[in-house]
């Protein structure tokens with residue numbers, strides 16, 4: 719499967735996906751990296767890894783639909799079959815999301831359905847949960863609400879602040895996301911009637 723990774727920032731998850739995809743038996747090929755922010759550090763890191771990486775500055779477009787159309791054009795031109803959101807901080811239009819139904823995934827830094835949205839680590843500490851983590855899910859129009867593909871949990875430890883907790887979670891993100899993408903690209907997980915069915919690769 720030909721994959722595009724969409725980023726907005728440092729791109730550490732992107733790097734872990736690019737590295738995993740170097741393995742000859744990995745079922746996905748990272749063909750393109752796109753950022754809505756021209757200054758995203760991840761763009762440089764992608765180019766250093768030899769992946770075509772372009773900025774599509776959302777500020778240059780009059781509305782979300784126009785931005786998404788520009789995105790779609792780049793994806794089509796590169797023959798992309800699967801979109802992976804990795805720290806992509808831009809809301810996509812319902813039309814775009816529906817056009818990629820079952821073919822677009824995201825990673826979220828919490829154990830969904832807990833702590834949708836931003837500042838997840840602060841909110842996990844505030845709530846006093848003893849387990850926290852990350853979730854890979856299919857993207858649906860409702861934010862962070864799509865069918866769950868895979869999760870990883872970490873303990874919340876005494877003395878944790880948001881940075882310490884985030885550091886523990888990101889280690890798991892870097893492990894989980896390449897595994898989840900392999901599952902999907904290899905046909906081991908599919909979206910069926912709004913639910914994830916785990917298939918051959920899983921059991």
Ligand code: GRF
Nearest residue numbers: 728729730731805825826827
């Ligand atoms: C990750 O924690 C991801 O789960 C969240 O934003 C962060 C992006 O980090 N959505 P990076 O750009 O992959 O380093």
